[in-house]
Amino acid sequence: MNRIMIRVMVVGFILIVFGGCRTAPIFNVNEATITPVSGKEPTLEDVTKAIVSASAGSTPAWNMQVVKPGHIVATLHVRGHMAAVDILYTTNSYSIKHKESSNLKYDAADGTIHSNYNAWIQRLDGNIRGKLSLL
Template sequence: MKILRWLAIALAFAAWNAHARGSVPIIDHDAVPAVRASGQAASAEQIRTALQSAGAARGWQITPSGAGKALAVLNVRGKHSISADIAYASGKYSIKYRDSSNMNYEAGEGSGRIHPKYNAWVQTLIDDTRMQLLRP
């Protein structure tokens, strides 16, 4: 009986720790360099195309929202949703948090805090965009 009690306590503790994944500060990416394989700065149109291609491959929906601007939305398993504002110009682009649902967002100092996956998903979008821009 004691073994069952200890097993139940251990399982409850493990479940509590798994659920209590901490929030992290939101990382806004400002003036990310956008360079082609030739070493030349990418044009705004090349950046937009690279963002859309990179995003589509990972499930992002990136739609233009004005000159040099876009809205990026990612829905994950129909359970989590994030959106970010993108601004781009020749040679650089920025990605900034806009909204989320079911991501443990907490308003606060700076941009606030959020589930760590938000920063990972945005960083993957940036990495994939860089790879798109480096293609000949």
Template structure:
């Protein structure tokens, strides 16, 4: 009986530690757009989504937007390449997000997924 209780305790601790993992693989988003939007509409949807999520957005070249998210002493920068047929959100750099070996703090992935979701919503609600 004691052996079973010890095993249960070991598995409970291992499960709790696994659930508390603060890092995950870096999410790079690649979204294809099939509804026939213009490049300007895609750009506007990206800029609007960034403003909604409080990303600092700036043009970094033709069809490229650099976006920065700052939360207290944590910072992440991504490059967003876009065209009329899709866009990609790619990790550029970060500060205090435990980035190492292709992994990063889970909050980064949440920020990027939320930005992607808002871009898609903005595209869906824009006029063609």
């Protein structure tokens, strides 16, 4: 009986220690098509406003910084973690690419990062798609 308890405790300890170390292939959005419901091609200014507004009311909230027309840097701070992405866009498409991060186990050589990052990017992408569809 003692051996079974020891094995259960060892397995439990391993799961606790390594359970928080979830990494996954990094998720980027590559040239997602912009298809407004109006059917008209939006202006670059319209796309900029839609992307910036995608963070409003979202949880967690991204800080959007317009670098130049067609380029926004979005930064997110969650507890002790930081993620920054480049959002590159035209009137027809947009991309979201990892720029930098801290405390997210990012490995450029393996192309992996903590899986929470991917969830944040997917949520941001969904918010952007929603705003762009209203153009």
